[in-house]
Amino acid sequence: MESTVAAPVKTESPHTPTPVPGRRRKRPSTGLLSAVCTFGLLVLGCLFWHLGSALAWWSPATIPPLTEVTPALVEILGSGEFWGDAGRTGFEIAIAFVGGGAFGLLVGIGFWKAPTIGRVFEPYLVSFYAVPLVLFYPVMIVIVGINQWSVIILASIMAGIPMALNTWVGLSGLPPVYLKLARSLGCNPRQTMFEVALPAAAPFIVAGLRLAVVYALIGAVAMEFVTASAGLGFRIRYLYESFDTVEMFVYVLVVLAMSLALTFLLSVAERALLRGRAGR
Amino acid sequence: MSQPGIQISDLSVEFAGGDADPVTAVSGVSQEIDAHRFVSIVGPSGCGKSTLLNVVAGLQQPTAGSIMIDGKPVTGPDRRIGLVFQEDSTLPWKTTTDNVAFGMRILGVAKRDQQRRAQEMIDLVGLQGFEQSYPAMLSGGMRQRVALARTLAQQPSVLLMDEPFAALDQQTRILLGAEVRRIWRQTKQTVLFVTHDLSEAILMSQQVWVMSYRPGRIIDVIDVDLPDDRDASVVSTPAFNELQNRIWSTLQQEAMRGFVAESTAA
Numbered sequence A: 001m002e003s004t005v006a007a008p009v010k011t012e013s014p015h016t017p018t019p020v021p022g023r024r025r026k027r028p029s030t031g032l033l034s035a036v037c038t039f040g041l042l043v044l045g046c047l048f049w050h051l052g053s054a055l056a057w058w059s060p061a062t063i064p065p066l067t068e069v070t071p072a073l074v075e076i077l078g079s080g081e082f083w084g085d086a087g088r089t090g091f092e093i094a095i096a097f098v099g100g101g102a103f104g105l106l107v108g109i110g111f112w113k114a115p116t117i118g119r120v121f122e123p124y125l126v127s128f129y130a131v132p133l134v135l136f137y138p139v140m141i142v143i144v145g146i147n148q149w150s151v152i153i154l155a156s157i158m159a160g161i162p163m164a165l166n167t168w169v170g171l172s173g174l175p176p177v178y179l180k181l182a183r184s185l186g187c188n189p190r191q192t193m194f195e196v197a198l199p200a201a202a203p204f205i206v207a208g209l210r211l212a213v214v215y216a217l218i219g220a221v222a223m224e225f226v227t228a229s230a231g232l233g234f235r236i237r238y239l240y241e242s243f244d245t246v247e248m249f250v251y252v253l254v255v256l257a258m259s260l261a262l263t264f265l266l267s268v269a270e271r272a273l274l275r276g277r278a279g280r
Numbered sequence B: 001m002s003q004p005g006i007q008i009s010d011l012s013v014e015f016a017g018g019d020a021d022p023v024t025a026v027s028g029v030s031q032e033i034d035a036h037r038f039v040s041i042v043g044p045s046g047c048g049k050s051t052l053l054n055v056v057a058g059l060q061q062p063t064a065g066s067i068m069i070d071g072k073p074v075t076g077p078d079r080r081i082g083l084v085f086q087e088d089s090t091l092p093w094k095t096t097t098d099n100v101a102f103g104m105r106i107l108g109v110a111k112r113d114q115q116r117r118a119q120e121m122i123d124l125v126g127l128q129g130f131e132q133s134y135p136a137m138l139s140g141g142m143r144q145r146v147a148l149a150r151t152l153a154q155q156p157s158v159l160l161m162d163e164p165f166a167a168l169d170q171q172t173r174i175l176l177g178a179e180v181r182r183i184w185r186q187t188k189q190t191v192l193f194v195t196h197d198l199s200e201a202i203l204m205s206q207q208v209w210v211m212s213y214r215p216g217r218i219i220d221v222i223d224v225d226l227p228d229d230r231d232a233s234v235v236s237t238p239a240f241n242e243l244q245n246r247i248w249s250t251l252q253q254e255a256m257r258g259f260v261a262e263s264t265a266a
């Protein structure tokens, strides 16, 4: 279970040094530093790539040279086919993330509200997680037909499970005193949920969101790779099968860039959502 | 002169205990606290202090007996009652101001009053300058001040505190205890304060109740006739010592009894 639940690090000490309020904006400099580092790494990577190709450390059939990939990238980014594929994959990821995430959140809340059900189903959820879901593709085709919904459904399940587990773990780990406080104030169930329980579990829920977005992407691209007839994953397989290494590399790079961008967006959202908490 | 503050009548609480024997945590407690008075409860660990306080707070139903606050019965969570918990109950996603206003928000106090009253309470507990800080940036003692301010901002007529300083270090305890006393002399709520620290109980309160090991009864009631504006220096006076000895002699037997019962049960 540890592997499926990213526990947020909690640093707690009763004697946190108390800074003078209003003198605590150190973020921009670390943000800038990491941006500079990322850029530096990118340049280094490209340099290494170029050098490796130029000095023939690997054959161009394995990794095509940067000089060929760059113009191909420019050309592909200008083509309608690319945007069709990217749009389809992006749509699948978005639906899987939002749908799977929301469903996972509800399941997590349900498990918390009904602990018996939670205890009964949790092992199944965890083991379901370990099943290569692509195996269910034939079943999906029978149910929804050959279209992108089979990809979306499977990616949603992949995104939903870590979300459900994280939400559940976060809610079950609530300090009892928060619920006692809510009760003593006479909170109604809605207030208890939205004013106390969910915000208190937010570090876990946000960690779940991060996993959900990653799994939505992995799920969508992998499923396309194996099964679909359009989308970035499909295109990569297609180009690979027609030995078009250069173009295939372009698409691989695009998927990499996409996952980096999504991770970055989520970390920005995380910082906003968890403002003020220990270690942030 | 005296109005009723908290009236506890013939109160008993029993826990079913599943397959184990039922536990009688509180048994036949009848006590009264006049309005605006400060009473502490001391007793051995596990004797039922928290249970008694929870029942007075309306968070738990008694098996028998009843509670009246200001002459009216308590039937459930009640806005006349303010609670301060032992654990850190500040909400980590809220600033000091928002934490202090939280109780008022739930109770539906008007927005404008919330801001004004929150600021008053922040000043009262001495947290000026930390309005926009999050709990993660505050020390344990400061967070407990935030929790106290939140409770006071609800303007309860009764304040119930269950070992509010137990998680703090000795110096912070003494300082915060003096603060609570200063604030109480200003706001004059009826206070029921649970502690297992004898000198804290004597230092803070006008009356100390000693509770027995299970079943929890009030076996001794001691009036503390030390000056009202006492400070920590009274601990070295003979009067203080006398009180401490009297409470300790009662408590010691109970603590012993509890210790024996607990170790034979294990």
Ligand SMILES: Nc1ncnc2c1ncn2[C@@H]1O[C@H](COP(=O)(O)OP(=O)(O)OP(=O)(O)O)[C@@H](O)[C@H]1O
Pocket: B015, B016, B017, B023, B024, B025, B043, B044, B045, B046, B047, B048, B049, B050, B051, B052, B196, B214
């Ligand atoms: N929900 C419960 N179910 C069963 N037994 C309980 C429950 N809550 C408390 N008890 C039992 O009732 C007794 C009194 O508990 P309580 O928490 O009131 O003691 P306490 O005086 O506050 O102890 P401490 O000083 O350790 O805080 C204990 O023996 C405890 O085991």
Ligand SMILES: [Mg+2]
Pocket: B049, B050, B051, B162
């Ligand atoms: Mg207790």
